[in-house]
Amino acid sequence: MELQPRTDRRIVIITHNDLDGAAAAASYLRIVGVKPQDAVVLFAEPYNVDQVIDRLTPYLEPHTTVAFMDIGFNSQSTPRAIDRLRSAAVKDLEVEWYDHHVWAEEDVNAVQKLGARLFVDRSTCGAGVVIRYASKLYGVEVDDFMNRLEKAVCAADLWRWDDPLAPKLFRASTSPPDTRNGQWKEKLVEKFFNGVLWDDELQARLEGYLKEELANSSAELKNSYSASSNGCVIASVVRDSDLPSDSILGSMLVSRAHANAAALIKRKGFRRVSLSLRSRGGANVQVIARRLGGGGHPRASGASIILPLHVALLGMISRKYIAKYVSQRLLEVAMATGACKSTADAGGQGNSM
Structure with missing residues (x-):
């Protein structure tokens, strides 16, 4: 897939470790025109985002954009992550943050003091926030695929289930037993980046998941x-x-x-x-x-x-x-x-x- 690059900056994405996070990362890369292999995509949870930043900061290069996606404010880890980025000796470091969770006013102020561009919209999912606001930020028209992706992913992430593809994507986004979770999420990012919403590999994962779901759920309950x-x-x-x-x-x-x-x-x-x-x-x-x-x-x-x-x-x-x-x-x-x-x-x- 060939997209016109909208930035010459180094792109680092820190996104939530779920379907919504993978879709958000892929949408952002489509918008800025940077291929997944030319960016750094890291998966995190709100409670360990500071640990991800600790591993990342020694390798930050000048003229880098760090974009957080579908990561809500955590009272313990987010302030530590902000402090790490604030103290990073990196020339021309920019921070963008896209989220759909609940933010208190003091949380907003804490992130904005870092100089971050913060976009919070609770009417959609994380991928939807990226699609709506990053496209405006970078002057990109949202295409039909991203609209379709947002509809399916939001239906699953927000538990609306008003899209027939939502339950299938939700289950298939879970990594197979023989595949590292991060590796599978990286594959999802690549598929979505290339405009693939469903294929034979995802269908096979769905079928395997349903067998495991049936076997495990009754025992755990x-x-x-x-x-x-x-x-x-x-x-x-x-x-x-x-x-x-x-x-x-x-x-x-x-x-x-x-x-x-x-x-x-x-x-x-x-x-x-x-x-x-x-x-x-x-x-x-x-x-x-x-x-x-x-x-x-x-x-x-x-x-x-x-x-x-x-x-x-x-x-x-x-x-x-x-x-x-x-x-x-x-x-x-x-x-x-x-x-x-x-x-x-x-x-x-x-x-x-």
Whole structure:
């Protein structure tokens, strides 16, 4: 695919490690006319973006643009990442940030102090923010493929499911068991960059995923636990596998437990666990995640917590002890913040900051 280069700068992209992040990166590269092999594309989560910057800064070259995509503000990692970039001794370093998650005013100010161009639009997905605002920034007309890509990816990422390709892309974007996740996401970026929305390789991955999803989901749901108070129900489960995805298993758990929200728990050490929070509108999980130092948007957010020592020890005997603790902890936060009452998944107006 031949595109007219719109910049002679070195392009470094730090994007979310999911379908939306891959689509955002590919869209940006199409807009600036830089091939994936001529750019650096790194996948990250909001909670570890500072670690990515630490690995990156020694190799930054003069006249570089660092573009963050589909990465929300994390109260712990984002300030550290900003400090690293601010102190980087790189001539003519530019920073762009495209996101669709919830940003507090102080978060916006912190990023803008870096001199970054910040674009936040909650009415679309991360790829949509890139397509809408990077195209204006670089004076590029959005083509039919990018419009089609935005529609399919946003339908999956925002849980609207109003596009027939959305559930297929959502599942197929998960890496095959014999492929490194980052390598598969890089392949997705290349496909989308070249105008490929679906092909035989993605179809084969979809078929493999569906087999794994069916085999794993029933086994994992057996170890779930739910806690309730005043009509608010939080269900949790400790995960052993990456399949089905957190979003799909979370939807199953919400239905099975008649829950306002679900927490998918993964152990990141003896006491630290990561939480993927999912809701279908019964709770604003972004409010819960933010109270725990994480973030996201009303129906899909993430955070991490440290388990009490006794819970971590009991968790070695049965994972249900961990699920019970997390459900009760999140229920307390939900009740304290009114999250179960904040069910409106407000889109918000686009804005350039």
